[in-house]
Amino acid sequence: MRRSLGTALLVFVLAACGGKTVDISRVPELPEISVDELSGVLAGSAQPVVLNVWASWCVPCRSEAPLLEKAATTTDDVTFIGLNVRDDQTGARSFIAEFFPEAPIDHYRDPGGDIPVGLGGNRGVPLTYFFAPHGELIELHSGVIDERTLALQIDEISSR
Amino acid sequence: MEFTLLGAVLFAVVPLYAALYWEARRGNAAACTRDLWDVALTAAVVGLFIGRITAMIGDGVNPLTNPADIIIVRGGVATGPAVLGALATAAWVGRRELWPVLDGLAAAALAGLGGWHAGCMVRNACLGSASDLPWAIAQDGSSITRHPVEIYAALALFLAAGLLMVWRQRGRPAPGVVAGLGLAWAASVRLLTEPLRPTLSGGPVWWYVAGLAVGVLVTGWHGWRSPRQRQPDIDTRSG
Numbered sequence: 001m002r003r004s005l006g007t008a009l010l011v012f013v014l015a016a017c018g019g020k021t022v023d024i025s026r027v028p029e030l031p032e033i034s035v036d037e038l039s040g041v042l043a044g045s046a047q048p049v050v051l052n053v054w055a056s057w058c059v060p061c062r063s064e065a066p067l068l069e070k071a072a073t074t075t076d077d078v079t080f081i082g083l084n085v086r087d088d089q090t091g092a093r094s095f096i097a098e099f100f101p102e103a104p105i106d107h108y109r110d111p112g113g114d115i116p117v118g119l120g121g122n123r124g125v126p127l128t129y130f131f132a133p134h135g136e137l138i139e140l141h142s143g144v145i146d147e148r149t150l151a152l153q154i155d156e157i158s159s160r
Numbered sequence: 161m162e163f164t165l166l167g168a169v170l171f172a173v174v175p176l177y178a179a180l181y182w183e184a185r186r187g188n189a190a191a192c193t194r195d196l197w198d199v200a201l202t203a204a205v206v207g208l209f210i211g212r213i214t215a216m217i218g219d220g221v222n223p224l225t226n227p228a229d230i231i232i233v234r235g236g237v238a239t240g241p242a243v244l245g246a247l248a249t250a251a252w253v254g255r256r257e258l259w260p261v262l263d264g265l266a267a268a269a270l271a272g273l274g275g276w277h278a279g280c281m282v283r284n285a286c287l288g289s290a291s292d293l294p295w296a297i298a299q300d301g302s303s304i305t306r307h308p309v310e311i312y313a314a315l316a317l318f319l320a321a322g323l324l325m326v327w328r329q330r331g332r333p334a335p336g337v338v339a340g341l342g343l344a345w346a347a348s349v350r351l352l353t354e355p356l357r358p359t360l361s362g363g364p365v366w367w368y369v370a371g372l373a374v375g376v377l378v379t380g381w382h383g384w385r386s387p388r389q390r391q392p393d394i395d396t397r398s399g
Contacts, residue, residue, distance in 0.1 A: 059226075063232040063236075067360075074360055074361060144235055145234075146234050148285055148357060149285060156304065159290070
């Protein structure tokens with residue numbers, strides 16, 4: 001009996017921890033961008049850039065999103081760009097509303113998912129690129145990124 | 161797939177097993193009838209699970225509605241709750257002979273933790289803050305040399321594991337003292353190396369301080385309470 005009550009309490013607590021209501025009406029539609037346009041953005045940036053490639057259907061992306069949100073919110077003098085790939089507007093906006101509601105991240109769409117390859121990466125998600133000012137690629141991280149790696153690479157591109 | 165993480169786990173498991181084996185062969189696991197290998201693995205898995213769930217909740221991700229996220233360990237594991245979970249599990253499984261079990265695990269846990277830190281070599285995650293010291297290392301393509309902070313931690317933990325194993329064999333410390341020292345040492349190593357680690361918002365420093373305090377208290381309590389009580393010299397076994 002006590003064990004059942006304990007299990008029920010645990011399930012209740014865990015259930016109460018999530019289930020955020022996602023309101024996408026405050027999230028603008030994501031503009032589409034080409035590889036040339038994005039390369040231009042990177043080359044024109046006087047700040048180092050962290051470029052994260054994500055999709056709303058990507059479970060690992062959801063896992064690393066809170067970390068990127070924290071990094072974008074707490075790191076000065078670094079530009080954060082999100083590139084949504086092979087996704088639809090609704091899914092992308094829902095994801096932003098849930099994970100990046102206030103984070104200073106410029107999000108773009110790449111429905112075909114070709115831009116990451118054009119920037120020297122691959123078609124997997126998530127991907128995180130680290131660019132020095134004016135677009136020099138310093139590091140490309142494939143897969144979920146952890147806090148230490150993210151902090152270290154931000155330190156690297158900020159020191160260039 | 162995150163195979164590098166699995167490689168790092170292997171780096172942790174091998175010294176853990178080797179330390180338990182060495183302790184059993186040397187008679188250090190006397191007075192303990194539990195299979196310490198089973199206890200260690202159970203505690204590690206439960207601690208990892210609790211740490212991952214806690215990290216997910218902290219990030220606002222519901223583990224019930226997103227169960228697949230649980231296995232994405234690289235997404236984050238909350239260190240403090242993970243250690244608490246592992247310690248509580250070990251204590252629960254070995255509750256009938258609490259201190260012999262925890263003493264028997266302490267040195268091996270330090271060795272396993274050292275192996276986990278040394279596993280940074282396969283994860284390409286050894287480097288910390290910038291440094292000009294002669295042994296500082298730069299990552300590929302970079303001119304910025306950095307502290308190999310995870311190697312520092314690994315060496316300190318391996319050293320402590322070795323010292324504890326030898327002391328248990330030769331000194332026969334009072335029950336509970338080795339477990340307390342092990343916890344205090346592990347917390348100290350993390351606490352001292354934390355400023356050298358790259359981080360976005362500071363590491364879980366207060367957890368390390370709490371671990372150090374609990375370790376010192378346990379050591380002091382057992383050392384003071386039973387200064388003449390020593391671990392019995394029984395036959396060699398870990399299981």
